Amino acid sequence: MRIILSKFGDILTSRQAGKEALAAFQSKLRSLSADENLEIDFSAVETFSPSWGDEFLTPLQKQLKERLRLINIADNPSVIETLKILEEVSEMSFERL
């Protein structure tokens, strides 16, 4: 399954918006089969910051572990730097493709 993250907006910075995005995604997540990967596609995301990421990505990473794959991170510095601090704070590592 793939989520196009920019469908939640091209500026993803607010904690509240991150919570709402995860809640909105829950029903779709339930259809993910036990051996299926979830791909988070960062293309067209302009600005990404830790508050939004902590509410959306951190719980998904805890739940899915290596089945969570991050794709199209490209060279957006706000995505790259936010992923680094989320990994540091939560002592985990995201699978980047």
Place this chain on the structure above:
Amino acid sequence: MHRFLINLHRFYFYGKVTFMSEEYLNIGDASKLLGVSIDTLRRWDESGKFKATRTSGGHRTYREHDIEIFLNDLSSLALEWVSLPEPLELPSSFYCPINPIFQARLVKLQTALKSDPSTPEYFSLLVAIAGEIGNNSFDHNIGNWPDLPGVFFAFDTHKRQIVLADRGQGILQTLKRVRPGLPNHTEALRVAFTEILSGREPEARGNGLKFVRKIIQDYPINLVFQTGDASLHLKEKQKELAQLINPIAIHGCLAIITY
């Protein structure tokens, strides 16, 4: 330093010599341009905050150029807003009373940065930093604003400056919920910018200011951040925190980002 800046700001208006041929606006047009009411402009004239000149008929009139300067002096406006005991009315274009308005203005910042050819390629980090600082103001003061809710948020892409401020509880008070032993603003500011807070109860507390610091260490961005009587200055490749204690404490937080 605050008083100096505020007085400098006022002097700028009192002491201005009118030698340029400029367009003058009546009080109604000036109020629309500034985003404040006519009554507020009358009060600002009487108090000296923003003086009008008088026409031969005795009506207040405003030089358009003075209004532009007033709106462009972002850091002084923000500093004055967080320094005074009572909140002054702000130009509506700078005031975000609720988070959705802040989010909409963040989109404007991103659009302005993207459309400016001189903007650095790492502009998304500027938006991310402004987003983290502004969202912190809302997240940590929800239901607990001491007087006026919301944030001051303004930017000037020509001066390469982004200014945010709030009249919230300040970092010391909000951080005491998770670190009750914090002794003062200086220590609270140090913890906020340097220590990873992993204990997330009793509130979801991000590590946004650590993110801000890490970014600024690696990119040519400057930040002056004040809360209470403590301030710090972050710049690229800086290893230690440069902290200062200021003679006058502010309400909430003030952040001035330059790039």
